[in-house]
Amino acid sequence: MxxxxxxxxxxxxxxxxxxxxxxxxxxxxxxxxxxxxxxxxxxxxxxxxxxxxxxxxxxxxxxxxxxxxxxxxxxxxxxxxxxxxxxxxxxxxxxxxNAELPLPFEPFSDTLPDQDYRMEWRYLDLRRERNRLIFEIQTCAEQAMREYWIENGFIEIHSPKIMGTPSESGAELFRVEYFDRTAYLAQSPQFYKQMAQAAGFERIFEIGPVFRADPSFTSRHMTEFTGVDFEISWIESHEDVMAFTEKWLAYVYQAIDAKFHDAIKEYFDVDFEVPSVPFPRLTMAEAYHILKGMDYKLPPERKGDLDPGAERAIGEYIKQTFGHDFVFIKDWPFTVRPFYHMLHEDNPTLTKSFDLLGRGLEITTGAQREHRYEKLARQALDKGLTLEPIQNYLNFFRYGCPPHGGLGLGLSRLLMVMLNLPSIRDAVYLFRGPNRLEP
RNA sequence: GGGGGCGUGGUGUAGUGGUUCAACAUGCGGCCCUGUCAAGGCCGAGACCGCGGGUUCAAAUCCCGUCGCUCCCGCCA
Missing domain, CATH: 2.40.50.140 (Nucleic acid-binding proteins)
Incomplete structure (x- = not known):
């Protein structure tokens, strides 16, 4: 029947x-x-x-x-x-x-065990509709992202997660045995995204796993997470990337709002709102000015950077001033950015880069990339890198690579922001951290 | 890697020097209840209070160490 x-x-x-x-x-x-x-x-x-x-x-x-x-x-x-x-x-x-009795815990009880214990029995924890809803929303978000990309002529790529050479920094890479050699798990698809620009794909995206060997014990870090990346050719500046990003995210929010607005209110007590476009933008210099006005004292060693407390303060300021959950912080000093971010022509101490904060949480870093071989090599050297290990990467820029830029976004962090979740462990199917490899 | 907090029956909590300090809720087992509905009532089992050491006449309670978890910082998405 x-x-x-x-x-x-x-x-x-x-x-x-x-x-x-x-x-x-x-x-x-x-x-x-x-x-x-x-x-x-x-x-x-x-x-x-x-x-x-x-x-x-x-x-x-x-x-x-x-x-x-x-x-x-x-x-x-x-x-x-x-x-x-x-x-x-x-x-x-x-x-x-039949379910054996007693259960390890009662998934529908008023008082739940702490998160670490629930993780041991994640499949029971996930039986609550509130938790299933998170992944229904994630599914909707990914579908909307793809729809928007595909409508705008993007190609999906799947870059390798096993790499032969440490790429960006090396410090945060997991080493794995690879037959008789050492290989590394990709901590970003960054270089492969850029290769697609050199390949003439013009607009590409990837949603895939990212590995970070950072022993971070916070409510917003994982050693493995799903990275959402895209990269666009023929841009004028990082402003083009931001302009695309806000329309893309608004589209995603729209899709979720249409389907889940009431459920989000019921289960997360969040009045889900589609963010207005354009998102507020602040230069780093403006952000510093605002922080000073708020009497937020940034540790002196953080010169040119924002600490998480400052990000939360800025998020609060933007909410009060513009009623907006998002803000782009742009034009970061080269000292706190990777070597491949493009410098401003009129101020070479600043990069054409941005972070996107959602409710004061960093969910994205993006930039226009330096696509001119000589300048890129010079910037790498200025960062104290040696060219030999990144030569394969540098070669992308020798035979007609268009100007381009893009970003990387943390999928679970976006869900944290959307649903106002207190921990990234709520926003991910199975959490991976320095002390968590099971289940 | 640095710092703070927490660690009591299966689970969530109360108790923070002794004398009802081992309790309450939930779950579990049994019995009862003309249809219940967050069911209800009665009875019962279940914790040497993370582990090790110390202080004290006396430690779940204070101190030290250790392990685990958690949050913050660093780092980032």
């Missing part, structure tokens, strides 16, 4: 249906048993008169909550039933997989 979803039951009054789902609650009384069944569309009560089928009553009595069940019964209206005024009169029940 064809499966019916719980949300569709009101159209099936009087009919026999088959439901599949999990046992949320069992109320086992003297003469009756009430089962609350949950599927991804809702909850419904199932009623069973014990004397009608004593054998079945015994099976039901032995069920553990969270057991996976297939049940068949007749849909009846019953005003007495508080759960939607509908119930199923049970006819047959199959235990697909």
């Amino acid at each position: 064809e499966r019916t979803y719980i949300k569709d039951l009101k159209t099936k009054i009087g009919q026999q249906v088959t439901l599949k789902g999990w046992l949320q609650t069992l109320r086992d009384q003297k003469s009756m048993q009430f089962l609350i069944l949950r599927d991804k569309t809702g909850l419904v009560q199932i009623a069973h008169w014990k004397k009608g089928n004593l054998e079945l009553a015994e099976v039901i009595s032995a069920l553990g909550t969270e057991s996976a069940l297939t049940i068949t019964g007749k849909v009846v209206e019953n005003e007495v039933v508080k759960l939607g005024g509908i119930e199923i009169q049970l006819e047959s029940l199959t235990v697909e997989n």
Whole structure:
């Protein structure tokens, strides 16, 4: 018999249906048993008169909550039933997989175990609709990103995650055995994205894993995460990248708003808003001026940079002044940027780069890249790098590479901002950190 | 890598020197209840208070070390 979803039951009054789902609650009384069944569309009560089928009553009595069940019964209206005024009169029940008792924890309890413990039993934690919703929203976000890219002529690439040479810095790379050599896990698709520019792809994107060997113990870092990257050729400056980014993100927010606005309010208590375009922009110099006005004292050793406290302060300022969740901070000093960011012609101490902050959290770094071989090599040397290890990268810029720029965005960080999640561990399917390799 | 906080039955918490300090909630087991609905009632099992050492007549409670978790900083997405 064809499966019916719980949300569709009101159209099936009087009919026999088959439901599949999990046992949320069992109320086992003297003469009756009430089962609350949950599927991804809702909850419904199932009623069973014990004397009608004593054998079945015994099976039901032995069920553990969270057991996976297939049940068949007749849909009846019953005003007495508080759960939607509908119930199923049970006819047959199959235990697909009984849940052992006791459960490691009760996923639907008012008080939940701490996050680390829940991670051990992540599949139980994910049974709550609030958690499943995060990944439905992530799916929607990725689809909207792709739609926007594809409509704008982008090509999707999948760059390798195993690399032979440390690329950007080397310090944060995981080393892996590769037959009789050492290889490294990619900490960014940066160089491969740029290769696609030299290849004449003009506009490319990639959504894929990124590995960082940083022993970071914060609520916003992971050693493996999903990076969202794109790169565009023939730009005039980083302003073009920012202009594309804000329209792209607004499109993503629109798609999510259309589908999940009410659910986000219900489960995350967030009034989801599509951000207005353009996003506010601040130069680093302006950001410093604002921080000074707010009496935020930046540690002196952070010259030219922002610390997380400063980012939160700026986010707060932007929210109050412009009512906006996002702000581009642009024109960062070369001292705090990688060697491949392009310098301003009229002020070579500053780069044509930007960060995007969402609610005071850094979710993106982008820039126009330096595509002129001599200048790029000079900048690498100025950063104290030697050219030999990055020669393959430098070669991209020898045979007609167009001017280009792009960005990298942390997918889980974007979800944190969208849903106001307190930790990135809420926003990722399975967390990987310095002390977390399982499950 | 540096700093702060926390660590009590399966889970979440209370207790912060002794005398009802090992408690409460939830979950689990049993019994009861004419249809319950965050079900309810009664009974029961379950923690040597992370681990090691120390102070004290006396330690879950104070001190030191250690491990684990967590947050902040550094680093970044």
